[in-house]
Amino acid sequence: MAWSDKSHPHRLLLTKQFPLGLEMLSVFQPAMLAANRIWNSCVWHSREAFRQENRWPTEAELKAKFKSFAAWHELHSQSAQAVVEEYFEAVSSYSRHRENGHLEMNPPNFKPKNHLRTVTWKRQGFDVEDNTLVLKLSRKKEPIKVALPEGWNVVTLPDGIGMKGVPVEVKVKAVVRRRKVENLVLHVTFDLGVVPVYRTGAVSAYDYNSGLVARAALSGQLDLFVCRELLSLVQYRNKVLAEFQEKMSRLKEGSRRWRKLSRAKARKLRKLDRRIRQMEHALTKLFAELDEAEGVAFAVVGDLTNLRRSARTGMKGRKATQKINQMAYDRLHAEQRYKNLMRGVQTDPWTEKNTSSACCLCGTRNPAWRKHRGLWVCRKCGLILQADLNGAANLLKQYLFGSCTGRELPFAFGESRVWRWDKRSNKFEQVSPRAA
Ligand SMILES: [Zn+2]
Structure with a gap:
């Protein structure tokens, strides 16, 4: 479960995960590939604008530009916009890290053509019919329907009380291990309302x-x-990261050796991050x-x-x-x-x-x-x-x-x-x- 507090400091938003099984891959794949194409367009157009005009484009500019793209019309408009928003979040997180002295960070880059990008459905992008989520695509396309188990919208708090949440955001993510798609997982974020906090104590x-x-x-x-x-694990992680970066910096970006190291790096860091x-x-x-x-x-x-x-x-x-x-x-x-x-x-x-x-x-x-x-x-x-x-x-x-x-x-x-x-x-x- 995860938490965020975008609207109110005491608003409780929790995310539940539902594994979908690989049989749903063919259903979600076109949308995920379209999202990936939008991401790559973000990278390409940002770099082009910088090369030609020596400035980075704004979020609104990219959104306006992409409206005519074929990939944009695969997805619900909010889902397509969400990709551009994620790209700008990645850019600002990159520059924040640079400012804090993390020079080893790389700016957001192109993803391989067949990369299954996470697709986000915002509030207007889906409907709920009993235990079925109806995920909308573009207007001309049939929506994707996902049946969920009974009680899918109930979240249990630490005191054992079950609370019914209102779904506010849905994401579909691919679980990839060793370059193989192992599963698709639906992440549903529920709004549990503003939680009363004790005022005295x-x-x-x-x-x-x-x-x-x-x-x-x-x-x-x-x-x-x-x-x-915990500290020594974090320090060890930083050391491992620096070693990989150092080795990779001596290789040509995208070369076979470089790609192999980059995969090994991701694997090693994933393991450490889990701990x-x-x-x-x-x-x-x-x-x-x-x-x-x-x-x-x-x-x-x-x-x-x-x-x-x-x-x-x-x-x-x-x-x-x-x-x-x-x-x-x-x-x-x-x-x-x-x-x-x-x-x-x-x-x-x-x-x-x-x-x-x-x-x-x-x-x-x-x-x-x-x-x-x-x-x-x-x-x-x-x-x-x-x-x-x-x-x-x-x-x-x-x-x-x-x-x-x-x-x-x-x-x-x-x-x-x-x-x-x-x-x-x-x-x-x-x-x-x-x-x-
Ligand atoms: Zn004293």
């Missing part, structure tokens, strides 16, 4: 660091999540479960927009860039957010300013008191605490009072717990503090 704060997440709750509970395995996602999922699920169990109404996370800006302008230099390039904070936050939402917990990004350079207990600020090996040692009140836990407690204070400095902690610390990844159970388990 406890507050918890999360301090994300590379390899470590610290949590502080209003009850005085402190938690430390050791993510060393990374599994760990991220387990981590954010644990956060949401702890918050739910402790009656937390607001989960506070550090606001990353400032961090990213400072990384780009070089204000904080290497440290901020490093922080961004290590764990996928955006993705972790998005996951934590939707898992919280499913449990009625609101996630609030909040500024991390001064949280790592002040004492959470007495409120005195002094950057020098953050010692090596991640320990906070306060020369004023004598507090000795793991530095990230100090940061999380400060974030909590900042959320409650607007600032973490010049004020004492309004509650007493309770026990602190340590969690780390357990290979056998595939989740984060509580360990004795000494083990960390």
Whole structure:
């Protein structure tokens, strides 16, 4: 299941998958190939415009231009437009990565002629007749009908309650392994409406660091999540990627050796990404479960927009860039957010300013008191605490009072717990503090 919040911060959108079987391939193939032709036209026309006029075309220009194309008339108009939109999303994500120093990224490129591109049907592009989805193509063509099992539009929330969703978007994707199409899968996104969140209750704060997440709750509970395995997997992934890029840069693009390496790269990364996602999922699920169990109404996370800006302008230099390039904070936050939402917990990004350079207990600020090996040692009140836990407690204070400095902690610390990844159970388990 996946989540997005395009319209309302508490609107819950969840995606369910339905494998279709290969017998549906011949039904969907023409539409998927047409979508692929539109994609390739986007690449071609963008490059042509750049070559001739030294500027990139806009989304509207390409859409207007393609309206006369044969491929455009295979699909429902919204589905055809969606391909152009995806192309521009890919372009902007490419330039964003370049800006953040990922020079190894390639701009969106041509896809092979027989590539089965994902086709999207927006709200006006399909109808629902009981348990059948009617996916519209262009006006002259017969729509594609897909029968779905009973209860297809019911989504079960973590508390066991089944909610009926309104389908708002349908995608058909090909599952390809080793260049062979193995299956077609229908991704249906349901709108479950705006979820009520608890308006009163406890507050918890999360301090994300590379390899470590610290949590502080209003009850005085402190938690430390050791993510060393996740971090080293991410670093290993970056290393593997760089090695492949380096090897491929010495070959001619599109050559036999190059294509072989490119396939091996995709295979290797897919495998690593699966393991990374599994760990991220387990981590954010644990956060949401702890918050739910402790009656937390607001989960506070550090606001990353400032961090990213400072990384780009070089204000904080290497440290901020490093922080961004290590764990996928955006993705972790998005996951934590939707898992919280499913449990009625609101996630609030909040500024991390001064949280790592002040004492959470007495409120005195002094950057020098953050010692090596991640320990906070306060020369004023004598507090000795793991530095990230100090940061999380400060974030909590900042959320409650607007600032973490010049004020004492309004509650007493309770026990602190340590969690780390357990290979056998595939989740984060509580360990004795000494083990960390
Ligand atoms: Zn102090």
